[in-house]
Amino acid sequence: MNNVYDLIVVGAGPAGLTAAKVAGENGLTVAVLERKDVMHDILRMCGMMLVTLSGKYMGERVTHNEKEGLLCFPHHGFNLKYDGPTKDFFSWEIHSPGGEKLVFGDYSTNRQKGKAGRASAVYSKSRLLASLVEECKRLGVHFFTGENVIDAQKSGEKVEIVTAGGKHFKGVFAIAADGRQSRIARTMGMNKNRGFYTSITSLGYEMTNLDLAHPDALHQPLFKSGDPPMMGFIIPRACDYEGEDVWLVMISNVNMQADHEGIFDAFTQQSRFAPWFKGARKVRKCGCTGNMYAPLFHPFKDNVLFVGDAGWCQEAEMTGAVMSGWKAGNSVAFAMQEKKYSEEGIQPYLEWWKTYYLDKMDYNIFLKNLYMPILCTEDEIDYLFKTIKETLPTALDPYEIPAHMGSAMAKIIPTIKEERPDLLEKIEKFGALPPEFVLRNTMRSGFHCNFTI
Numbered sequence: 046m047n048n049v050y051d052l053i054v055v056g057a058g059p060a061g062l063t064a065a066k067v068a069g070e071n072g073l074t075v076a077v078l079e080r081k082d083v084m085h086d087i088l089r090m091c092g093m094m095l096v097t098l099s100g101k102y103m104g105e106r107v108t109h110n111e112k113e114g115l116l117c118f119p120h121h122g123f124n125l126k127y128d129g130p131t132k133d134f135f136s137w138e139i140h141s142p143g144g145e146k147l148v149f150g151d152y153s154t155n156r157q158k159g160k161a162g163r164a165s166a167v168y169s170k171s172r173l174l175a176s177l178v179e180e181c182k183r184l185g186v187h188f189f190t191g192e193n194v195i196d197a198q199k200s201g202e203k204v205e206i207v208t209a210g211g212k213h214f215k216g217v218f219a220i221a222a223d224g225r226q227s228r229i230a231r232t233m234g235m236n237k238n239r240g241f242y243t244s245i246t247s248l249g250y251e252m253t254n255l256d257l258a259h260p261d262a263l264h265q266p267l268f269k270s271g272d273p274p275m276m277g278f279i280i281p282r283a284c285d286y287e288g289e290d291v292w293l294v295m296i297s298n299v300n301m302q303a304d305h306e307g308i309f310d311a312f313t314q315q316s317r318f319a320p321w322f323k324g325a326r327k328v329r330k331c332g333c334t335g336n337m338y339a340p341l342f343h344p345f346k347d348n349v350l351f352v353g354d355a356g357w358c359q360e361a362e363m364t365g366a367v368m369s370g371w372k373a374g375n376s377v378a379f380a381m382q383e384k385k386y387s388e389e390g391i392q393p394y395l396e397w398w399k400t401y402y403l404d405k406m407d408y409n410i411f412l413k414n415l416y417m418p419i420l421c422t423e424d425e426i427d428y429l430f431k432t433i434k435e436t437l438p439t440a441l442d443p444y445e446i447p448a449h450m451g452s453a454m455a456k457i458i459p460t461i462k463e464e465r466p467d468l469l470e471k472i473e474k475f476g477a478l479p480p481e482f483v484l485r486n487t488m489r490s491g492f493h494c495n496f497t498i
């Protein structure tokens with residue numbers, strides 16, 4: 046076996062496996078290198094919400110055909126097998142430190158509507174990956190697990206991939222699908238001039254027996270504003286544990302030096318939200334740390350295509366990852382057919398990246414999700430949440446949320462002007478402030494590493 050392929054994929058997440066599947070379907074020889082031993086083990090934390098059924102995320106309206114066990118991407122024109130569990134949830138509720146609520150979607154009304162009223166559903170990343178691996182194997186894709194890739198570089202006409210164990214692989218093209226902390230992006234110098242905003246650590250537990258007024262909702266408690274703020278998330282899980290409902294309970298924090306376990310305990314045992322966890326039981330621990338960069342504006346270098354989180358701002362979500370994997374796999378197949386073994390051959394991928402990601406989803410808007418808890422005091426957040434009396438549209442897309450917030454804020458400006466002119470002055474500055482300014486402290490506390498080795 047000489048380890049030479051048409052395509053080498055690094056990373057067996059949703060992006061890499063979808064790319065490998067599509068390339069395999071087109072008859073290419075494909076190798077997937079993955080550092081985990083078991084590809085469908087989910088070691089890195091994930092909320093597993095289906096982002097999104099609304100039709101806004103990257104212009105796609107994802108559907109889940111439960112009867113046939115398919116996740117369908119009708120606008121893009123493909124589907125993936127998914128016959129695992131799902132669970133619908135009906136609203137996104139953001140809780141201020143003092144107990145006010147900002148709500149996207151009215152829980153009771155949406156719940157009554159059933160599927161038609163859901164904000165979205167949660168599903169199982171593990172089952173999605175297991176199905177993709179199975180399909181790839183059927184298509185003759187070669188898997189190399191337990192292989193930590195440490196280098197990728199052009200070697201003559203091919204790309205050479207090197208693992209920590211000293212193995213060498215060569216491909217006409219390679220796909221870097223190694224996630225948010227992409228080592229390939231770093232070693233190939235892709236992060237050099239890339240905006241860096243922060244590092245975020247999330248720590249959490251899957252827990253049972255929570256006492257929530259709205260159990261089938263996404264809850265986001267802000268339990269300390271400031272710089273950095275402390276945010277909790279409570280997300281229903283699709284799978285039960287010994288017959289009991291399970292939620293992912295997590296805290297996210299941009300202060301890397303913090304005692305994350307201590308913050309989790311403070312959130313669940315001492316904060317205003319502690320009563321929700323009185324009888325709760327921890328089932329499984331999980332966590333992750335990752336950097337938040339600007340997107341790659343040109344996700345290609347030396348015959349390596351960057352897909353999914355490797356080239357995104359923070360994260361592509363599983364749906365974004367599979368869409369970019371699908372397009373990248375197809376583009377490599379197209380380049381091979383056309384015998385265009387260079388950037389010219391994979392133009393469709395670069396065009397897709399620009400049209401569906403860069404042009405449709407402005408990462409500066411995404412970063413604004415972090416503004417309010419950093420810039421406002423707890424008292425100010427309480428006041429704003431209390432003053433926004435309306436229920437905001439049911440939404441889950443992090444690129445859509447700031448727009449809804451913006452229109453809700455616009456409606457309450459006359460009230461704020463009268464009651465809290467100082468706050469209005471502060472808010473008016475918000476829109477104009479660039480992320481580099483608002484996030485300057487989080488940028489300093491993060492672990493940006495842009496050197497090449």
Ligand SMILES: Cc1cc2nc3c(=O)[nH]c(=O)nc-3n(C[C@H](O)[C@H](O)[C@H](O)COP(=O)(O)OP(=O)(O)OC[C@H]3O[C@@H](n4cnc5c(N)ncnc54)[C@H](O)[C@@H]3O)c2cc1C
Pocket residue numbers: 055056057058059060061078079080081089090091092093094095096192193194195222223224225228247333335352353354355360361362363364366
């Ligand atoms: C706290 C949190 C909550 C989230 N919640 C949601 C959610 O609710 N819904 C949603 O859709 N998305 C969510 N996401 C995002 C989602 O997990 C990612 O966007 C998605 O998994 C990206 O897929 P990917 O294939 O690009 O990367 P990944 O899923 O990260 O896969 C990368 C793969 O590459 C492998 N790898 C990495 N480095 C190497 C190396 N050097 N050599 C070999 N292999 C390597 C990894 O082991 C991994 O298998 C969440 C993420 C976080 C952090």
